[in-house]
Amino acid sequence: MPTQLIANPYPLILPAMQEQTIPTSLWDMISYAQGFEWPLAALFLIGLFLLTTAYVRQFRQWRGTQAMLQIHPDETTPESFAHAMKQAPRANPFTTAGYRLLEERRRGGSAQAMINFAFHYIDLDHEKYKETDRYITAAVYIALSLGLLGTLLGIFVLFMSGSRHESSDLVGLGIAVVSTMLALVVRLILWPLNVFLQASVRKRYTKLKKWTVALAYALSENKE
Helix, strand or coil: CCCCCCCCCHHHHHHHHHHHHCCCCHHHHHHHHCCCHHHHHHHHHHHHHHHHHHHHHHHHHCCCHHHHHCCCHHHCCHHHHHHHHHCCCCCCHHHHHHHHHHHHHHCCCCHHHHHHHHHHHHHHHHHHHHHHHHHHHHHHHHHHHHHHHHHHHHHHHHHHCCCCCHHHHHHHHHHHHHHHHHHHHHHHHHHHHHHHHHHHHHHHHHHHHHHHHHHHHHHHCCCC
């Protein structure tokens, strides 16, 4: 009886499986998130746009403030203060607070009334940055929630596939690992940029409020 030789199919099957399942580029790896990459990318782009806008606003808004900080309250009269603000190269939060101080002073308000009036506009201005902070925080938490959802879905697919081989396992692991990785990337980029922005803004507004208080008492002592 002649001997039949049967070719081993595994050398042909294994390369084909590897070609279909092993990522060969960054985009191939990201695509293993099975759809989670799109909402995470949208959150990242929206958050980055909001942060960029806030940084540009901060840069443009606070230009010219150093000249206002050179005004010494003890050596300032209402007339010289009003003249100094008119000479300011551009409007900024310091000039806005200064005009509010003079406005309340003309109405005969006390130093505390002047401070409260100016602080109202300062807080309204600061609220724009706080709103950006809330949006970025929401984007980060939504991204982390999507990453957690992808992890749970990947684990579910991994254990409910009903088979134990490379192709089915990689689908579940890909969803779990890549979606979580992308969510962490969104957080690690947006969150530090937002923390730095908000810390810088708080420092600027704290200095502005101290400057406003000192000038309010100086102007109240020079009432006509």
